[in-house]
Amino acid sequence: MAWLQRFAVFLLILIAVGMLVWNRMDARFGSNARMLVADMMSPFLGLFSQSSASMSQVTERFKTYEELASENEQLRAEVRILDAKAQTVDQLIAENDRLRRILPIRYRTAADEQWNWARALESGRDVGETKRMMAFVVADHSRRYVRSVLINVGRDESVRQGLAVVNDEGLVGRVREVGASSARVLLITDPNSQIPVIIERAGLNAFVRGTRESAFDPDTRRAQDFLRVEQAFLLPEDLKTIEVGDRVITSGADGVFPPGLLIGFVSQVTDAEAQVRPSVDFDQLSDVLVVDYPGVDINADLIAVGAVGFQTSSGEN
Amino acid sequence: MRTILFLLDFLIGGVLRRVRALVPLALFIVLLGFDASALGLGRGIAFLPDFAFATILFWLMRHPALMPVPVVFVVGLWTDALLGAPMGLSIIAYLTVFYIASSLRPETSTLGFMGQWGVATLMILTFFACQWAFYSAFVLELAPPLQSLTRAGATALTFPLVYGLNHLVYAFLWGRSAQFEDLVYDRA
Numbered sequence: 149m150a151w152l153q154r155f156a157v158f159l160l161i162l163i164a165v166g167m168l169v170w171n172r173m174d175a176r177f178g179s180n181a182r183m184l185v186a187d188m189m190s191p192f193l194g195l196f197s198q199s200s201a202s203m204s205q206v207t208e209r210f211k212t213y214e215e216l217a218s219e220n221e222q223l224r225a226e227v228r229i230l231d232a233k234a235q236t237v238d239q240l241i242a243e244n245d246r247l248r249r250i251l252p253i254r255y256r257t258a259a260d261e262q263w264n265w266a267r268a269l270e271s272g273r274d275v276g277e278t279k280r281m282m283a284f285v286v287a288d289h290s291r292r293y294v295r296s297v298l299i300n301v302g303r304d305e306s307v308r309q310g311l312a313v314v315n316d317e318g319l320v321g322r323v324r325e326v327g328a329s330s331a332r333v334l335l336i337t338d339p340n341s342q343i344p345v346i347i348e349r350a351g352l353n354a355f356v357r358g359t360r361e362s363a364f365d366p367d368t369r370r371a372q373d374f375l376r377v378e379q380a381f382l383l384p385e386d387l388k389t390i391e392v393g394d395r396v397i398t399s400g401a402d403g404v405f406p407p408g409l410l411i412g413f414v415s416q417v418t419d420a421e422a423q424v425r426p427s428v429d430f431d432q433l434s435d436v437l438v439v440d441y442p443g444v445d446i447n448a449d450l451i452a453v454g455a456v457g458f459q460t461s462s463g464e465n
Numbered sequence: 466m467r468t469i470l471f472l473l474d475f476l477i478g479g480v481l482r483r484v485r486a487l488v489p490l491a492l493f494i495v496l497l498g499f500d501a502s503a504l505g506l507g508r509g510i511a512f513l514p515d516f517a518f519a520t521i522l523f524w525l526m527r528h529p530a531l532m533p534v535p536v537v538f539v540v541g542l543w544t545d546a547l548l549g550a551p552m553g554l555s556i557i558a559y560l561t562v563f564y565i566a567s568s569l570r571p572e573t574s575t576l577g578f579m580g581q582w583g584v585a586t587l588m589i590l591t592f593f594a595c596q597w598a599f600y601s602a603f604v605l606e607l608a609p610p611l612q613s614l615t616r617a618g619a620t621a622l623t624f625p626l627v628y629g630l631n632h633l634v635y636a637f638l639w640g641r642s643a644q645f646e647d648l649v650y651d652r653a
Contacts, residue, residue, distance in 0.1 A: 153567065156534045161560045164541070167553035172603055178545070178552035185546035189498055196502035287501040287547070293600050293608065296549045298501075325549075332549050339604070360609055 175340075183327030186287075186298055190330040193286040194300055197434075279440040281305055283313075285433050286330065295338035295358060295373070295430075296321075301438060302329045310404055312439045318410035318427035319343075319398060320436055333436075336411065336426060337373040344401040345411055347377070350389040353399055354382055356411060356424055365415070365425060373430065374415060377422040390414055390422045406441045485638050489524045489531055492634065493517050493540060501547050514619040517544070518592060519627040521559070522585055525566045526573065528635065537563045551603050558595035562588050578625075585628075586621040593617040 171177045287298035301307050303326050313320040313333045321341065324334040334341055337358040345356050355378040362371040377390070394414040400407030415425035497517040521540055524532045541556030548555075565588055566573075573584050597613040 153534060154564075157560055157564050157567075160534060160538050161557055164538075164553040164556035164560065167556070168551055168599065168603060171551045171553060181542070181552070182546045182549060185543060186549075189494075189501075189547055192495075192498050193502045196499055293554075293596075294549050294551075298549070 179325050182332070183302075183325050183330065186325075186330045186332065187302070187327040190286050190298065190300055190327075193298065194284065197284070197286050197288075279306075281307065281438040281440070283331075283436050283438055285436060288433065295335040295341075296324065297333050297335065297433060299331050299333055299436060299438070300329065302327045302331050304328055306440070307331050307438055308440075312405045312409070312441055313436050314409060314439055315428060315433070315436045317429060318412065319405065320428055320430075320433065322404060323438065331438075335430060336375065336428075337430065342378070343405060343411065344399045345396050346399045347390055347414065348395040348397060349391065350386075350394060352382070352386055352389065353401070354378065354386075356396065363415070363423065372425060375412065375424040375426060377414075377424065379421065387417065387419070387422060390417050392417060396424050404441075406439065486531055488634060488638060489520065489528075489631075490536065490540070492520050492631070494543070496520055497544060497547060512615060512619050514623040514627075515616055516620075516623075516627060518559075519585075519589070519620055519624055520631055522562065522566075522588060522592075522624075523628055523631040525563060526570075526581065526585065526588075527632075529567065529570065532563070534560070534563065551600070554596055554599055554603070557599055558592045561595050562592050565591060578628075582624060582628075585624050589617050589621045589624070593620075 167178070281301050283299040283301045285297045286300050297320075299313070307323060307326055309323055309326055311323045313322060319336055321333045321335040321338075323331050325332040335358070336343060336356075339358045339360055341358045342355055343357075345354055346352065347354060356375040357378055359374060359376050362373050365372040377387075379387075392414055396411045396414065398405040398407055398409040398411060410427045412424045412426040412428075414422055416423040500513065500515065500517055521532065521537070525537075537559050538556060541559040542552070544550070544555035544559075545552050569584060573581060576584065593613040593616060597608060597610055601608045
């Protein structure tokens with residue numbers, strides 16, 4: 149190899165190391181370049197991902213008669229259960245409205261926000277100040293070093309940094325970088341993602357953080373990423389109140405995520421840590437909603453978060 | 466006749482030759498897009514060979530004149546940008562492979578296919594090891610190496626396929642029958 153070429157290689161490697169160090173100090177470094185490339189590639193990536201999605205739909209259609217019969221039976225059973233639940237919910241809504249009318253003071257709680265937000269999702273319309281945008285995952289980097297996905301909406305559709313991204317299973321992540329027609333979403337399983345949560349049954353306020361690790365999940369019978377409850381914000385006795393199966397939802401204390409979004413369920417508790425299995429199946433991520441949630445007043449929300457904790461705990465608080 | 470051929474070559478011959486030189490890069494971009502898109506593989510992506518890197522490796526080993534250092538730098542930059550990785554990570558890995566490929570070229574150019582496959586496997590391992598090591602340094606903790614190892618293995622196993630396909634592309638574009646512009650150029 150000629151000395152000039154060798155010199156060029158070393159120089160470029162040095163430049164690349166410099167870029168890496170700069171990126172370490174400032175996570176926004178290279179963001180414009182990344183989103184420029186993403187914008188250029190997103191139409192092609194969309195074609196790839198849509199055709200692969202169609203392929204999986206086609207393969208999904210090939211089922212045996214027994215499988216279909218069994219699925220049908222299972223769905224009928226689920227419909228019966230959901231019918232019963234819907235009746236109970238209707239009764240509770242009526243009771244809630246009646247009690248609110250009796251109350252002399254009207255105040256906005258995290259539960260109200262959650263209710264508004266849930267209505268927005270269910271009705272397919274924007275409710276109050278909450279706006280939603282449908283998006284499609286065009287590139288999936290969730291199995292690589294950085295847990296992120298690329299979606300096909302961007303600045304042109306009023307997407308901005310920090311917006312929450314959800315699907316029908318729960319919280320997916322938040323928008324980290326925005327291009328003109330695409331945006332990169334940092335998944336909740338990335339170690340850089342830290343979310344204030346409530347562990348419902350225990351009524352505990354905590355933080356969960358993504359990990360780079362996976363664990364075998366007996367329910368789905370495959371390895372799955374998990375989140376970890378941050379120890380720094382918990383007392384040792386708090387950990388003892390957490391049980392496997394506890395629902396973990398966003399508290400909304402950061403003003404970024406709407407309160408009450410399902411994150412997952414506690415999957416393992418030891419003396420040293422608690423693990424949370426995300427409710428979202430990141431292996432099958434395709435359609436998502438970007439939610440422009442205006443956030444709530446932090447102080448009011450902290451009180452409201454407490455209220456949610458009281459309402460949902462099993463009387464221990 | 467000679468004047469017409471010369472004129473044809475002057476008008477389109479040079480353009481075609483330059484466009485032809487962009488084919489390896491175009492292949493790389495398409496394969497990287499395929500790799501980056503949501504393939505519905507989920508966790509199975511760990512077993513998906515890195516065809517984009519294998520393609521670059523083929524051109525680095527067999528036709529280095531088409532893969533000069535600045536192109537390799539841009540390839541790394543494009544990879545990092547598209548995959549949302551820390552900027553510089555793939556650039557370092559690609560340049561390291563470029564350096565090894567260039568240093569070993571006198572020895573590898575005389576090797577048979579199996580020998581070249583062995584050398585390619587070494588470079589594939591180097592590429593993934595570089596990415597893993599620099600990423601671990603970047604996040605200041607050891608990243609799980611299993612996925613990198615699996616992908617390296619899958620890439621090494623499927624390298625003959627990539628080699629064959631790229632060889633066909635090369636034969637088609639630079640071979641004797643499809644080279645109208647070369648024919649024109651030579652006669653002129």
